[in-house]
Amino acid sequence: MKNQVLVIAPHADDEILGCGGTIARYVDDGNEVHILVITYGDPEIYPPEEELETRQELKAAHEILGVSSVQFLEFTAPKLDTFPGYKLADTISGVIRSLQPNILYLPHRGDIHADHRIVYQAGMVAARPINACSVRQIFCYETLSETEWASPFGDEAFIPTVFVDITNCLERKLKAMACYHSQLKEAPHPRSLQAIANLAQLRGSTVSLPAAEAFVLVRDIR
Template sequence: MTGLAAIRRAAVLAPHPDDEVLGCGGTMARLAAAGAEVHVVIATRGRPPRYSDAYMDRVMDEARAAHAVLGVHRTHYLDLPAAALDTLPAAEINARIGDCLDVIAPDTLFVPFVGDIHLDHQIAFTSAMVWARPRHAGAPARVLAYETLSETNWYAPGVTPGFQPNLFVDVSDHIEQKIDAFAAFESQAKPFPDERSPEAIRALATLRGATVYCAAAEAFVAIREIWRGR
């Protein structure tokens, strides 16, 4: 099997709740509809005084609702400090993310792009890549980096790594699920022309789709793919 048909268990690493929907919600829905087991790993949780417990409980409830729309098999919460991953030892972050991914044992790993402007995204990417090193047969066969509206395009391409997709997933039949899932994040959704709006999500999917002659698509940077067996 090749392409999406080869994916039977996927893990999507989200630095914060909603990154996974913005980045690959359509692909998650398509995988789930095809019978694949889709896991989401939410790495961080906001903490007082910056974020109240009541606010974060609301956001996590929104995440659960969004994932139900997409058909997510299970959501894993690591509860590392949001907007503060740089205050923790790298070994601790690597261990928390790695232990969770060990349990999931995904054949495919979706990660945030290393060139995202948010430092949490960059650190999550690095920790995921530490875990994904192909040093044993259980390493993921595919590692794909997704783009996150309002993160991937806000850094300084040319000075910092630019998102140059080389893999596209047709999500024409699932773009409405993606938009409905993001709508569940009422605390995060913004009115257009903010990028975190239904209109902007649809516009990006339309642009990525037109790039490869389909109605809607999500774009990725394929970091690694391993073809095992004879």
């Protein structure tokens, strides 16, 4: 059966950092992957031309991976904490009702960036297993420069429980991330292509694979 996958990204590029290889695998297997980008840069902080550039980069990255669709919610970053939580949750819920995904990917609740924490919470509210919600599986992904800098405590740390083999998709993930040239940094910065490849190799070595992406399983309804 074909899966309908929804990846929720607080900011454009989080979807590639956290799930780029897994997205490619889903597409290779004949599934549909949809991306929901929650925010755009606050014009008081980020010039409009930068936002336009980022969205052009996103389009190029998604073409490489074969993403089926992308939606933008237009909440401002980094100011998600200024919006009532129920408004964000209700908006995400509307997208879930429209797309009917059975698999949902969210940022990790312990990420140091407040936008990521807020999106996680709103996503969990939107995907509650009531009212015939289509979501059957929920996973949290890790975002370099956000997840690894979380507080080192049990309820904040990223402790992966699911590993996806992206050995045959790592190069496509790196190529897709390279499209986000405005967001990339030079090594050893965590948002460098080298660091992304190194993390994939580290996660892979955990389960005797050349490369993997790691996730936390939040819910699995069978």
